[in-house]
Amino acid sequence: MLTPLDINKKEFHRSFRGYSCEEVDEFLEQVLRDYGQVFRENQELREKNLRLTEELERYARLEQTLKDALVMAQQTADEMRQNAQREASLILQEAENKAREILNQARLQVEKAERYQSDLEARAAAFKMRLRSFLQAQLELLATEEVAAAAVTDGQPAGIQDPHAANAAPSEG
Numbered sequence: 001m002l003t004p005l006d007i008n009k010k011e012f013h014r015s016f017r018g019y020s021c022e023e024v025d026e027f028l029e030q031v032l033r034d035y036g037q038v039f040r041e042n043q044e045l046r047e048k049n050l051r052l053t054e055e056l057e058r059y060a061r062l063e064q065t066l067k068d069a070l071v072m073a074q075q076t077a078d079e080m081r082q083n084a085q086r087e088a089s090l091i092l093q094e095a096e097n098k099a100r101e102i103l104n105q106a107r108l109q110v111e112k113a114e115r116y117q118s119d120l121e122a123r124a125a126a127f128k129m130r131l132r133s134f135l136q137a138q139l140e141l142l143a144t145e146e147v148a149a150a151a152v153t154d155g156q157p158a159g160i161q162d163p164h165a166a167n168a169a170p171s172e173g
Helices: 004-009 021-083 085-153
Strands: none
Touching: 004 021, 021 085
């Protein structure tokens, strides 16, 4: 993947009928600024995704701990039932209610984190699509300008093209 530094250090060879150095430099500066911003945002999203993944893992460990605690509470309740059926019944009911509440809260938090992650991924995809469209439009604009410039160089107005020249490939030197 290109980095902003790669874009900044890119040099083009000059040719007889090459591009305008100022236009290329201006375009590269714009690309560098935009790409740098996208690169930073991508890094931030990666870091945020990593934090969310770690948080999700923490919730998964918490859920497992809660499941283990529930199993242990049930075993304790069985032992206490042997000693005193009423007392064990009340304790088991309370433990199950609390465990359900904690598990429901943990699930809600996990779902919220997953929705947030999906939203971030959707935003990143939308941004990439907009960037791709923008770059494609810029390429088409450059191609149109090159055709107009070639027509002017051949001595024709920008809107009129030589029908024979359209089939011939331009030679680059």
